[in-house]
Amino acid sequence: MRVTAGLVGLASLAFTVPAEAIPAAPAGVCETYPNAALCAQSPSCDTCHLGSPPALNAYGDAVHGELTPDVEKTPTTFLAELGDALRAVEGLDSDGDGVSNLEEIEAGSYPGNAQSFPGVGGTCSEDEVATASLPGHGYNTCSTDFAFLLRRVSLDFCGTSPTFEDMEAVRSSDDPRAIIVKKLDSCLDSEFWLGRDGFLWNLANDKLRPLKAIKSGDDPGPIPLANYVHDYQLYVWTMIDGHDVRDQLRAQYFVRRIEGPPTTYEQTENTPEQGSLLSLELVEPSRRAGLLTTRWALVNFTMFTALPRTAAARAYRAFLGYDIARLEGLQPVGNEPVDYDDKNVAAEACAVCHSTLDPLTYPFTRYRGIDDVANSATYDANRLDDFANQGPNIPSTPEGGVVLGQQVNDLVGWALVAANSDAFARTVVRDLWVRLVGAEPGLDDAEYEQLWIDLRSTHGYSVEAMLHDLVFTEAYSVP
Ligand code: HEC
Ligand code: HEC
Structure with missing residues (x-):
């Protein structure tokens, strides 16, 4: 959705930067920060732009300020300068939300949007946040950092770190969710999960x-x-x-x-x-x-x-x-x-x-x-x-x-x-939630409530089915 908006904006503009240079910017960001949560998927244009490019947000402005002024850039010269420019503004908190640009990029939030900081909103656009939280829409996974999630699922359910190949695969996949599900399924049969003393x-x-x-x-x-x-x-x-x-x-x-x-x-x-x-x-x-x-x-x-x-x-x-x-x-x-x-x-x-x-x-x-x-x-x-x-x-x-x-x-x-009671279903989910999420569920935590309600209904009391939802809750999947 956000990519389409960017391209529409792009088509109606007169460029001082060659058009090919622009879509290369997100890739440039990920060359500089290959392991950042923001790069679990290709970061959106909103990282630096305000709505439709070319308008820049505070972070984009800061980056712009580090580029050679008034020179017509080719894709090559733009990218050649970009890494240094990004590094130069790492320590700033461009959007003034109290978290530095670097920390935000690493955690997967937007360094140029004060509404977005680690743990809140993630990399979701406002539209996505709005639809993701509609009842019946399922869990909010637009802010999920899949590389983080793969590591967490591997450690919690298999007792091992994911391989380098697994991490590369989840970063480059069109369907990272499927990779997480596959990992979870294989871990649910592991000795670590179900063996004696597991x-x-x-x-x-x-x-x-x-x-x-x-x-x-x-x-x-x-x-x-x-x-x-x-x-x-x-x-x-x-x-x-x-x-x-x-x-x-x-x-x-x-x-x-x-x-x-x-x-x-x-x-x-x-x-x-x-x-x-x-x-x-x-x-x-x-x-x-x-x-x-x-x-x-x-x-x-x-x-x-x-x-x-x-x-x-x-x-x-x-x-x-x-x-x-x-x-x-x-x-x-x-x-x-x-x-x-x-x-x-x-x-x-x-x-x-x-x-x-x-x-x-x-x-x-x-x-x-x-x-x-x-x-x-x-x-x-x-x-x-x-x-x-x-x-x-x-x-x-x-x-x-x-x-x-x-x-x-x-x-x-x-x-x-x-x-057959609510109390039983709640307790089954709570035991796993405490161990996996690492904290007691909050009073009336909506994700937790949904898990035990679904355990009783749609999941037919299957804990494995419930765990397939638990790993995609915001509480578990967002760093
Ligand atoms: C890392 C930050 C960053 C990202 C990500 C980014 N841009 Fe940019 N973009 C800039 C900067 C900085 C400029 C200004 C370059 C200059 O003029 O020196 C710019 C310029 C532009 C311009 C040209 C505007 C003009 O008139 O000069 C367009 C169009 C544009 N970007 C579109 C996009 C699109 C579409 C995306 C997403 C695919 C994107 N940008 C991603 C930083 C970024
Ligand atoms: C705060 C709640 C509470 C109050 C007040 C309370 N009890 Fe109990 N009682 C319990 C619980 C819970 C147990 C079960 C013990 C356990 O958890 O192992 C118990 C067990 C017992 C037992 C069985 C012990 C055993 O080993 O089998 C006796 C006898 C008993 N209580 C007597 C009393 C008397 C007499 C009072 C009042 C002076 C009292 N209780 C007040 C909660 C309470």
């Missing part, structure tokens, strides 16, 4: 809270009780290959890892590996709720407690992003907490949290945590009968509860409501 594996650390001392299975700790590798594998599975990420909470299957490279994963009906009872998954499939009912989750979070509030609070925090201890996600339920275990949680100072937390916890009460070897980490509808000696009302705790204001009959129901 990016996704590590992303689960906060949710799973591994504890080497009680690990069972391969390479066990001193008191082997459960193998969290099962949990990692299930987690990674839900994040790759277009799988439905809600299976973090819904899966009634497990996942086996076939060691690579390339590492691959495979769904399995039952336990990923046979071995001692202490690494088997014993909850029957119809009672499973993904990462909430693995042996690891039950042993590590429910442990010995009748009302495993810690397990419920962890699930609420890890998968819905709400930390009750910080008064987040409070949705008080009427007449709660009942205080079945006589812990005094109905006192006013306690009810503020426990009127949400206790009904959230009831559905967890039918799953055994640490018990004798054959019964650890199993489902038992009558489990609470064993706790009558700890409190006479404990066995009357219901299995049904309330999550996010919705009544549920059991933990499988709890997990379904949670998996």
Whole structure:
């Protein structure tokens, strides 16, 4: 669009500079600054001109001032002088926006336009900025620096810098976006991304809270009780290959890892590996709720407690992003907490949290945590009968509860409501956003909101599809 405008202007003018000299100016800029973000694509005439040439902006004026005056220039003499002229005005801030000409060129903004500076507006014309931000138009990629983006995608998703050839290819391509997508696709299958101890594996650390001392299975700790590798594998599975990420909470299957490279994963009906009872998954499939009912989750979070509030609070925090201890996600339920275990949680100072937390916890009460070897980490509808000696009302705790204001009959129901919630989709995107963008999403950040809304709808809960949009957000792609 801007090129057309330039050519129209060009045709109607009388020249003191031969016409061929003019289009050569952008190339001259990039000969001087081959690695600048402004040169990720050919810089527009607006770099030096105001709207239609020949009018010069403040930067163009400054450059003009360094050229030999009043000499009719040929393409060769114009370009021969241009490099030195550009260098001579590098240190100035011609448009007075507080950023020097050189810094702007390197960052890909316009040195002659005070509205454009690094991080804002980029190399978009005003028209492009206006259309790019229209709803439904997609992301604003006119300010994307594709060379920068290729490097970032390579490092974040493959763990390596792009090759020199890749960088050259993206700079000279008519369709740099396609190169980024291709790179992303190949990185999403890399060991760095999906292998053991890879990016996704590590992303689960906060949710799973591994504890080497009680690990069972391969390479066990001193008191082997459960193998969290099962949990990692299930987690990674839900994040790759277009799988439905809600299976973090819904899966009634497990996942086996076939060691690579390339590492691959495979769904399995039952336990990923046979071995001692202490690494088997014993909850029957119809009672499973993904990462909430693995042996690891039950042993590590429910442990010995009748009302495993810690397990419920962890699930609420890890998968819905709400930390009750910080008064987040409070949705008080009427007449709660009942205080079945006589812990005094109905006192006013306690009810503020426990009127949400206790009904959230009831559905967890039918799953055994640490018990004798054959019964650890199993489902038992009558489990609470064993706790009558700890409190006479404990066995009357219901299995049904309330999550996010919705009544549920059991933990499988709890997990379904949670998996289908806005809070879950938001948390999935937020975890990746924090690691990839490098900051918490801002309150009501429009790009972030769009990502989780699309994850739930157009992307069918595929994290890989969501990541194809995330890398083109302004937050990620603009330096
Ligand atoms: C690096 C800055 C720069 C860029 C980029 C640039 N120009 Fe120029 N342009 C100049 C300068 C400086 C002059 C004045 C040259 C002189 O007269 O000595 C000029 C002169 C011109 C003139 C001649 C005006 C006249 O009457 O003397 C036209 C037309 C022109 N440019 C068009 C373009 C077009 C079209 C583009 C984009 C394809 C472009 N320029 C890109 C710096 C630039
Ligand atoms: C700010 C919110 C908040 C308040 C106020 C609060 N609790 Fe809790 N309580 C929690 C959370 C969250 C947990 C789950 C613990 C975890 O995250 O590991 C919990 C867990 C518990 C547990 C179970 C501990 C265990 O190890 O299983 C008891 C008992 C308890 N709270 C009693 C109380 C009592 C009594 C009061 C009032 C004096 C109170 N709480 C006030 C948030 C709160």
